Each structure stands twice: as structure tokens, then as C-alpha cells.
Amino acid sequence: MPADEIVNQKRALRAELKGRRRNKPQILQDRETAQLTAQLQQLVENLEAHSLSAYLSAPTEPNTRPFLNWARAEGIRTLLPISRVDGLLDWTTGDGETEAISDLGVPEAVGELLGPMAIDEVDLMLVPAASVDVTGMRLGWGKGYFDKMIGSMGKCPPVFAVLFDDELVDEVPRERHDEPVDGVVTPKRVVLLSKRAKALGLAEA
Template sequence: MATQADHQKRALRAELRERRRNLTSTELENSASGLTANLIDLVTRTGATNIACYLSRATEPNTRPFLNWAGERGMRVLFPISREDGLLDWTVGETGAETEGLFGINEAVGELLGPIAINDVDLIIVPAAAVDRTGMRMGWGRGYFDKTLGSMDRCPPVFAVLFDNEILDTVPQEVHDRPVNGVVTPAQVLEF
């Protein structure tokens, strides 16, 4: 049975997807440099050397230049691998290759480390559709990151990556939703 929050989320996600689809290639390119600088600043400031981060899709803020930077510095990066049961496996993607995972999302190819591998990271960088001013994150609706974050004994700082106009006053919220410690956009790093 769909709740009112569920209906509100669907409508908001549709609006946010449309906004992202309407970004020009120039806007996407320009946002990548600011986002990369802000992710580097966050990692440098927190001293994180072991991070979890996702491979961005074409319509998402581009995490790939940051991931290249992290790799060049010998940082250990765990990439999520979607599973049928709603959990995430992780890999360091030692082959450097990518494949299309569940739901058509690109995923790193490498040895699967299992869901508990994320317990060893210093910083988690997650995708989001929107985050509100209290740090409540609204994802894209599959619940993978909420489930992962909710199952961790000791969760390191979690930052969502967004475009600047996706920080909202409020987002619809359900019991399983997990807040983040901050957001990284092309213009800023905002901590809650």
C-alpha cells in the first residue's frame, strides 16, 4: 500500500529527473570541476583514505574525475554492486572495467567483497535525488543505501552528491529513510 510520502517522493523524483535531463552538456561539464574540487576538499579535510563511492551516471553529478584523483593517490575506494536481495556487495574494481549491473547502472568489475566490506571505510559518498536542510536524504527509490546505512554498527560520515538546486527545504520522509552528515555539490560542501 503506497503512503502519501511514497506518492510525494514519486512526484518529486520525476521532477528532479526531468531537471537533470534538461541540463546541457556545458552545464554538466562545468559542474564536474566544482564537484571534484569539493570532494577533494572533503576527503583532504577529513583525512579519509578508505572511501566508498559510486560510479556516476550521465545525468548525475560526475564523480569520475574525483575517483581518478583518489586512485592516483593510492586511496582505497569501494564501489557498490547491487544484489537481487536489496543489499550491496562491494568491490575495489581492481580491473578498472565497468559492466552494466542491475537496473542498467554501471558498476565496477572486480572481486566481490560482500556487504560487510563497507564497515572498513572512513567516508561514504552516496547518490541522492535530493536532501533537505536537516540532512534527510531522498534517494531514487530502490532503498539500497538506506538499507546499507541502517545495518552498519559504526557508520562513518556519509555525504550525498547533488546538484546545487537539489538541496530542498524538506523532502518526503518514511521510517526507513536515513539522513546524511552533509552534501557535496559543485558549489559547496555543506555539513549538517
């Protein structure tokens, strides 16, 4: 398939998913937030993770805020990304309260910059996604930050994308630079997608 056709397919799918997220009723969002928090907590406990990377969710994304509060209260070291102009990600632990809106229009933590290599220390990575397919291929939001990060890591910890339940699909458009994830976490379940994830002996929710 021509590259420009794949790009157009991605653009159309992202627009559809954004619209679906914006139209989600608040009462459903609240229920799914509580469910998602429980699923994320269970994954961390099953992996016995002492450190992880995550992100501050935007208003229409699955809400990671209660989970991040739980992780901080449990003493789990949590790195949060800060985008750079060179396409890499810096990391910070933040203070649990202060944040800013990045040039990309998404919320980012504010704190001491730890550098791109800080991510090498974590036991688990939680990343945003528009959609993921059953092979683990992730459709991001088009900036490439997380694909570049995952692809550059020599020893990458398990990577799980955080989605709504209907965003795990049969297939998503793929370009050469796209990187797969090991599994997904949704409000209703944890799904293991890679051989590496299944070898961890985790029970799917």
C-alpha cells in the same frame, strides 16, 4: 500523512528532478564536474580519509568519474557498490576501467566481490541522492539499498550525499525506513547537516 501519499510525493519529486538533470546543458555539466571534483577532493583531504566508498555516476548524475580517478591516483582505497538480489550491497575496488550495467540500469564496477561487511573499513561514504533537505534527510531513487546499508551499520563513518546545488531543499518526503546523511557535496559547496559532521571541525566551503 498516509504512506501511499508519501510514496506518490516521492515519485513525483524524483520525476521532476530526473527531468531537470536531463535538460542540463553540456557546457554547464562540464563546469560543474570540475567544481564538484575539487569539492570532493577537499573533503577527503580535510577528513584525512585513507579509504572511502563512492559509486559510478550515471550520465545524468553529478559526475564522480574524475574524482574517482584522482582517488585512485592518490592511493586512496575506494570501494564501489554492486547490488544484490537480497537488497544488500557487495563491494569491489574495481580496476578503474571495467564496468557493467546492473539490473537496475545503473553503471557498476566489475571486480572481486569483497562482501557487504567491507564497507565497515572506510573513513568516508559518498552516496547518490535525488535530493536532501536541511535536516539531512535523503531522498534516494526508490530501491532502498543505501538506506538499508546505512541503517545496518553499527559504527557508520561520515556519510555525504552528492548533489547538484539546487537539490538541497527545505524538506523532502520521508518514510520510516529513510536514513539521513551527515552532509552534502555540490559543485559549489560542502554543507554540514548533522551534529556529528559539525563536530568534525570541517570548514564549510
